[in-house]
Amino acid sequence: MDILQILSNTGSSLIAPATIGYALAALGLAMHFGFTGLLNMGMAAFMAIGAYGYAISILTFGFPWWGGMLVGIGGSLVFALILGIPTLRLRGDYLAIVTIAAAEVVRLLFLTTTFDKYTGSADGLSGYHASFRSFNPIPDGTYGFGPWEYNANGWWVRIFGIAVLALAAFILWAVMRSPWGRVIKGIREDEDAVRALGKNVFSYKLQSLMLGGVFGAMGGIIYALPASVNPGVYVTSLTFFVYTALLLGGAATIFGPIIGSVIFWGVQTLLSNLLPALVNIGVLPFMTTTQSQTVRFILVGVALMLLVIYRPQGILGNKKELTFVK
Amino acid sequence: MSSKDSPAAPVEREKTTGLHKGDIVPGVAKVDPIIIADGIRRTFGGLTAVNVDHVEIPRNAITALIGPNGAGKTTLFNLLTGFDKPDAGKWTFDGHSLAGMGAHKVARLGQVRTFQLTKALGLLTVLENMKLGAKDQIGENIFRGMIPSLWRKQEAEIEERAIVLLKKFKLDAKSSDFAASLSGGQRKLLEMARALMSQPTLVMLDEPMAGVNPALTQSLLDHILDLKDEGMTVLFVEHDMHMVRHIADWVIVMAEGQVVAEGPPDQVMKNQAVIDAYLGSHQDVDLGVVTGRIEGELNTAAIDLAEEVKELDANIAKRKETGK
Amino acid sequence: MNTADYRRTRRKNRRGVLVALIVALSAAFSLMAMPAMADEVNVDEYDNSIIGNVKLNSEPLEGVLLTVSGGGYEVEVATDADGRWKVGVPDGDEFSVTLDESTLPDGIAVIDETGEDDTPNVKEAMIGPSGSTVMNFFIGRGERNVTSFFDQFVERIVNGVNFGLMLGLAAIGISLVYGTTGLSNFAHAEMVTFGAVMALIVSVDLGWPVWIAIPLAVLLSAGFGWTLDAGLWKPLRKKGVGIVQLMIVSIGLSLALRYTFQYFRGGGTEQLPGSDSPDIPLFGSVSLSQTNMISMVVSIVVIVIFAWWLVKTKIGKATRAVSDNPSLAAASGIDVDQVVRVVWILAAAMAGLAGVLWAYFRPGIRWDMGAQILLLVFAAVTLGGLGTAFGALVGSIIVGVLVETSSLFIPSDLKYVGALVVLIVILLFRPQGILGRKERIG
Ligand SMILES: Nc1ncnc2c1ncn2[C@@H]1O[C@H](COP(=O)(O)OP(=O)(O)O)[C@@H](O)[C@H]1O
Numbered sequence A: 001m002d003i004l005q006i007l008s009n010t011g012s013s014l015i016a017p018a019t020i021g022y023a024l025a026a027l028g029l030a031m032h033f034g035f036t037g038l039l040n041m042g043m044a045a046f047m048a049i050g051a052y053g054y055a056i057s058i059l060t061f062g063f064p065w066w067g068g069m070l071v072g073i074g075g076s077l078v079f080a081l082i083l084g085i086p087t088l089r090l091r092g093d094y095l096a097i098v099t100i101a102a103a104e105v106v107r108l109l110f111l112t113t114t115f116d117k118y119t120g121s122a123d124g125l126s127g128y129h130a131s132f133r134s135f136n137p138i139p140d141g142t143y144g145f146g147p148w149e150y151n152a153n154g155w156w157v158r159i160f161g162i163a164v165l166a167l168a169a170f171i172l173w174a175v176m177r178s179p180w181g182r183v184i185k186g187i188r189e190d191e192d193a194v195r196a197l198g199k200n201v202f203s204y205k206l207q208s209l210m211l212g213g214v215f216g217a218m219g220g221i222i223y224a225l226p227a228s229v230n231p232g233v234y235v236t237s238l239t240f241f242v243y244t245a246l247l248l249g250g251a252a253t254i255f256g257p258i259i260g261s262v263i264f265w266g267v268q269t270l271l272s273n274l275l276p277a278l279v280n281i282g283v284l285p286f287m288t289t290t291q292s293q294t295v296r297f298i299l300v301g302v303a304l305m306l307l308v309i310y311r312p313q314g315i316l317g318n319k320k321e322l323t324f325v326k
Numbered sequence B: 001m002s003s004k005d006s007p008a009a010p011v012e013r014e015k016t017t018g019l020h021k022g023d024i025v026p027g028v029a030k031v032d033p034i035i036i037a038d039g040i041r042r043t044f045g046g047l048t049a050v051n052v053d054h055v056e057i058p059r060n061a062i063t064a065l066i067g068p069n070g071a072g073k074t075t076l077f078n079l080l081t082g083f084d085k086p087d088a089g090k091w092t093f094d095g096h097s098l099a100g101m102g103a104h105k106v107a108r109l110g111q112v113r114t115f116q117l118t119k120a121l122g123l124l125t126v127l128e129n130m131k132l133g134a135k136d137q138i139g140e141n142i143f144r145g146m147i148p149s150l151w152r153k154q155e156a157e158i159e160e161r162a163i164v165l166l167k168k169f170k171l172d173a174k175s176s177d178f179a180a181s182l183s184g185g186q187r188k189l190l191e192m193a194r195a196l197m198s199q200p201t202l203v204m205l206d207e208p209m210a211g212v213n214p215a216l217t218q219s220l221l222d223h224i225l226d227l228k229d230e231g232m233t234v235l236f237v238e239h240d241m242h243m244v245r246h247i248a249d250w251v252i253v254m255a256e257g258q259v260v261a262e263g264p265p266d267q268v269m270k271n272q273a274v275i276d277a278y279l280g281s282h283q284d285v286d287l288g289v290v291t292g293r294i295e296g297e298l299n300t301a302a303i304d305l306a307e308e309v310k311e312l313d314a315n316i317a318k319r320k321e322t323g324k
Numbered sequence C: 001m002n003t004a005d006y007r008r009t010r011r012k013n014r015r016g017v018l019v020a021l022i023v024a025l026s027a028a029f030s031l032m033a034m035p036a037m038a039d040e041v042n043v044d045e046y047d048n049s050i051i052g053n054v055k056l057n058s059e060p061l062e063g064v065l066l067t068v069s070g071g072g073y074e075v076e077v078a079t080d081a082d083g084r085w086k087v088g089v090p091d092g093d094e095f096s097v098t099l100d101e102s103t104l105p106d107g108i109a110v111i112d113e114t115g116e117d118d119t120p121n122v123k124e125a126m127i128g129p130s131g132s133t134v135m136n137f138f139i140g141r142g143e144r145n146v147t148s149f150f151d152q153f154v155e156r157i158v159n160g161v162n163f164g165l166m167l168g169l170a171a172i173g174i175s176l177v178y179g180t181t182g183l184s185n186f187a188h189a190e191m192v193t194f195g196a197v198m199a200l201i202v203s204v205d206l207g208w209p210v211w212i213a214i215p216l217a218v219l220l221s222a223g224f225g226w227t228l229d230a231g232l233w234k235p236l237r238k239k240g241v242g243i244v245q246l247m248i249v250s251i252g253l254s255l256a257l258r259y260t261f262q263y264f265r266g267g268g269t270e271q272l273p274g275s276d277s278p279d280i281p282l283f284g285s286v287s288l289s290q291t292n293m294i295s296m297v298v299s300i301v302v303i304v305i306f307a308w309w310l311v312k313t314k315i316g317k318a319t320r321a322v323s324d325n326p327s328l329a330a331a332s333g334i335d336v337d338q339v340v341r342v343v344w345i346l347a348a349a350m351a352g353l354a355g356v357l358w359a360y361f362r363p364g365i366r367w368d369m370g371a372q373i374l375l376l377v378f379a380a381v382t383l384g385g386l387g388t389a390f391g392a393l394v395g396s397i398i399v400g401v402l403v404e405t406s407s408l409f410i411p412s413d414l415k416y417v418g419a420l421v422v423l424i425v426i427l428l429f430r431p432q433g434i435l436g437r438k439e440r441i442g
């Protein structure tokens, strides 16, 4: 068993593009769920729209990388409108079901062979990196130390991702301390009361859905930036995993979603390396290596249950500050 | 409790009179109506909750809406404020037709309401609750919200106004607490104060006194009277007849969805229709059971009534105590 | 880089991709130079395969759809730019390959060279000892071989009702639980899978006959429901956990259970005995397999018994009272805890039965089979109005028929989309569902 390798992989996962992508999506959910009380269970669709929007506009229409990102963001804004206009009047549990359904529709549309020419159906998309990499200001070579040793492209993706994440966190902080944020939190507490004070609740919810959706789309883009767009990623479980990361950190906080995502991926990577290694040296005789890879997903489910029951405010949240919406 | 807080003998203020035109009948026209409603009907399944042919609410006066539980008062409030849609009917507020208008637009026109089941925003502080009430805030736009320099000054003004109101409602000591930590009565006060932050022309209060500490009711009544002095119009739902008699300039009585009587308080209380309306819904209840002198089964209407009676008794007892 | 090249880059393992960033790039570039490969489905999953080449006068035809099925396995594949296709198939030696003639160019059809075959577009493939077989069709100008639209439509409706009844068994349970406890139970999907997996364990692993295995699986499911209520939901209710929190707990439970099934049964598909029963022609071209017919009868019988229980028995009436207004029901002396316990047991038993039927309908048992229909069940329940048992049944049949018939009009891999879009549209006009009630304000 190579403990150093296991720790190194775990350390590396802390700033991996997937982690940054989750953190962005979790920030989006903090906006939706933590602050506005919208039980959006369709975050996977926002991420898919970001990633496919980016890849398709580069591959099919020859856009530059930044154009692709704008398309991904634009797509998520349009989706937020289409999703929000019919559903934002719905009660919490209906909203959850409808947003999952909408996300599933989006996923099936990307997966179907009907649009294979653009989406690659089950194969997904890849090979869209040239434009993004041509903008890489870092000279060729390998940089870093210990687990964090990457080549120029590896660093470019990570630095770009962290910059986007920082910007998103700043925007979320800035809007939530403003009177706009006060209305948003009021809606989470009781939307009828806020409506009675002359605020256009529907419009605020839609704005929240759009802003969080853009974070989600950027998360999807960063997630897909280094490698490929794989339709198997954007399943309902992705949304559930992001929720787990969000609740781990604290739903109604700015840094909670980020820390939650880092912990989520750190633990996932640790287990996915450690468990098979333990099986191989015979410490866990009752399971195979394949089974040991399934265990960590069982643990995600258990963790989600325990968190919601025993620490719904997350690691960073203040117990008094987080209730769950009605 | 300091002697200043305890309610002094109620100071009788001048009642506004001469509000109506012609004979007093249900639906009588007013000299200067702020709300004129026609043919408002709302049914839930087979139940007709509201069926009002015509009603007018006089401007710059305090109007009480009374009637037994289930008379349709709250439903009428919901309809007038855009929280519910009627099956039929139209109504105007200050000359604007409101039929089909969304609740937030109604509020922006200056017609603000509170709820029977208090809606304090629990995880906002009392001060934040208040600030939320203010209208036309620059920082409530998402883009301008990101630039504090644009809204700091207005925010300071709003805060100042909020603190003045909180003082008046004796909530200033709580201003940085979460609203969730307030008592039921304090939440009612907060909800009313918050509604006033929007500087409305018509304030609609759904059972504002229910659950409020009797020591506070007198000052609450004074606040309501002050609103009139400041030029506002008040429409409120209340079960306590003493309070209605004490502050209302005009009383509208609903029963089974309809306006069965209206008029100045003294006259209305004597009206047979009113007595019927109240007794009507309680006919099947043995008062002895309600007050606890006789053992027996209580149905829901009776449970409500029993609670009202108990509350009244408690209020009276407390008032006697604090009055000394 | 053009679309034809990048889309052939094979799907990659997520973690692998993160590590092999550079490898991926160079692979993508090297693929540009390679000749186009056949469109392949499930080739990595199975050792055996069927391959073919669809050509018209030696010109390749792209995008022709073929369906390979047999032994409960069914998969679709489309030809690539060279007209080639390849499908991995599980062990078993007979598969039927159907070429979808509607995907051929106009005026072109599969030609029957023997003059005796009514359906030349359907062929039987035998897998030889080599583990691979070639399957080609004669394509040319000619009359297409199609079942009449009406026959197809009727067949889909029959199938849809069958599917809908099965969904109904699951939907009634979700709806009862929602009605009595306010919980939107995402783990219901796993209660469906649980029933199927138990039936599999008893019938295949233990080798007991199916007619014992299935009732036993339903009993075990009922016990599972009771355990979940006693061990998890009841304590949470007592703790006063809010309904959104409960819903997220059910999501966590759903994930934990789903991967537990995968842990023990692996990622593959397994069959219950009798899943390859012969089709029995009914009328016209409509036929139903024996198991499907039994399944339909079982669903109807169970639903009728349930309806009788809900309407006529004391505990059934109590259940409806609790759904209507829990606090009032409690005040009038109904033991709400007992009602909820019974509801959990019943819901789980019906879900377990639905799982067994779903295993025959799909066909096959997989660790995530319940999750595959969860949204359809939710759609059904929502259409009917959350919390009304009969609404759930009506909604289920609508959804079942809709899903089955929609593939006559839209690509079959989008057949769930129709039902989900209808769900969204209905909620647009009736936010409380078809039969649901509106909530009070103020
Ligand atoms: N959303 C609703 N659904 C069904 N019935 C309702 C609803 N809202 C009110 N009702 C019924 O309408 C009648 C009037 O209720 P309400 O306006 O609350 O009376 P009040 O405020 O005068 O006590 C009652 O019988 C009540 O049960």
Ligand SMILES: [Mg+2]
Pocket: B073, B074, B075, B116
């Ligand atoms: Mg009321």
